[in-house]
Amino acid sequence: MIKKVILTTASLSFLLLTGCGQTAPDLGGSSNNISDASALSGDTVSINENAYGNESGGRGNSSSDGFQSVYFDFGDYGISSGMENAVSRNVNVAGNAGRKIKIEGNCDEFGTDEYNYALGLKRAKAVKDSMSSQGIDTSKMVMVSFGESNPVCTDSTDSCYGKNRRVDLRLAK
């Protein structure tokens, strides 16, 4: 009786052990699953935002309406002493303006992603704060950062990159 148990256990163990060496398992034989991949079929839209009107497009990429652009050093958002005269001239133009003034912050191409847009905004805010301290009503100025999206120059030169690190001013539409 004991021998029978031992032999049965040995046989079962052998069968189980031989199954363990398999690296490419049998997956249950042939199957024939057909799919029409319907999840991939849905067509996506293509919309044209110009149909909704566009404030930013077609307005040029430098200051206009008598304003002067203010330029910044690499990675910086402080107004340098060399740019103080430009800000003062902008204060004079803004004082006579009958509409809101749009202050656009811009960056060179070396920043990435969100940080560059925040850097452009800090530059715009530096100009806005400086103009405010010289008497321009803050409610008359609105800031928008364009990050690296609005270069005036696309050459790979120091002077070109410097022209892109700027704040443009113009009268709002």
Added chain:
Amino acid sequence: MRYLLLVLLSLNLFAVDASLKIEKDVEHRSRIALEDASPSANEQFFKILLSDLKISGHFLADTKHHRGELNSNFIAPALKSKEYVLRYVLTQSSGTKLIIRLLKASDGKELFKKSYAIPTTSKAPFLAHKAISDINNVLKYPSISWINRYVVFSRYTSAKQSEIILADYTFNYKKVIIRGGLNLFPKWADPKQKSLYYTSYAGMLPTLYRLNIYSGSKKKITSSEGMLVCSDVSSNGSKILVTMAPEGQADIYEMSSSGGSKRRITTFNGIDVNGKYIDNESRIVFVSNRLGYANIFKKSISGSGVSQVVYHGRNNNAVDAHGSKIVYSSRESQNSFGNNTFNLYLTSSTGSGTRPLTASGTNQFPRFSTDGSILQYIKHSGNGSSIGYTNLNSKQSLLFPLGVRKIQSLDW
């Protein structure tokens, strides 16, 4: 005999079920060959299949483009050393049809068969991804369903002009979905990729919209002076993290996805951007210049304390997160007027276990896959721009040429 019984019983205790072993042991990669049984061989489609197999981290694929018969079960002697042979037929006469058969290389036994059909030819790359994803599941490897997802990205076309484009992860499929004007920072709004957020510059102020990419319906979420970016979406899509500047100061806010309520999370008088949920959405990591240079910090959604996460590098200006895993880009050269080296680093929300993921070139826009196992990024090097993928487990990497103009932002 008693000893024999003892030995056999002991071995039984340590016996491992074969299928269970495959589920757990992703280090085991299956050797697989592809046999193209299409009327005319399609090299591009073959390469997409190969890419899918490679980036999965679960297969060692034969890179030779073999030809074969779809319905035959004969395995060429040269392929007997493989574990599997994948035979397929791709036809693109009206729409795209793909039939696949997975055979056991040792005896030609059919393990799986499936056919796929879509009415267009442009989406053929998605059929390749779906097929490899299905085979991966049949062989009980961890899911690679992320290869089926759309990538959405924005690219500049000229000054103040951009497009938002859908692509497959290899960028073989591309379709412009928003053109005209300046539209930036696309971000998927829901796990099923039916809608996305983007920032429109069509009005006086940057405005955040949610667009259903199938119906075209568009909802305004909010607008802000200065800048407005949807940086992250909660796992169930009900909350979003945005960088906005309602008072002219860029800070991170949490909003309901309808735009109905908002809570200011950061209050620094400098730059706080790029908020990403971590630790079950109880905290965020973000980029801030509060120490005088761009670096990675974290804080709880409701608390006020801020802690530094990264103690390496002097300009870490982009971050992404998945669970407690964090990836950031770090500028590692000081060239003010030219291409700088940006490398990607993987770390954790506690700042431990930091390791580099790239070693050369300009590597930016790091993005985790939905399961956190794969990292997507943009690489600029002397050879041009590419979209890169790194499998964080198998450490395998792939680069696909971009062939598009400057990328502004992307999401996966």
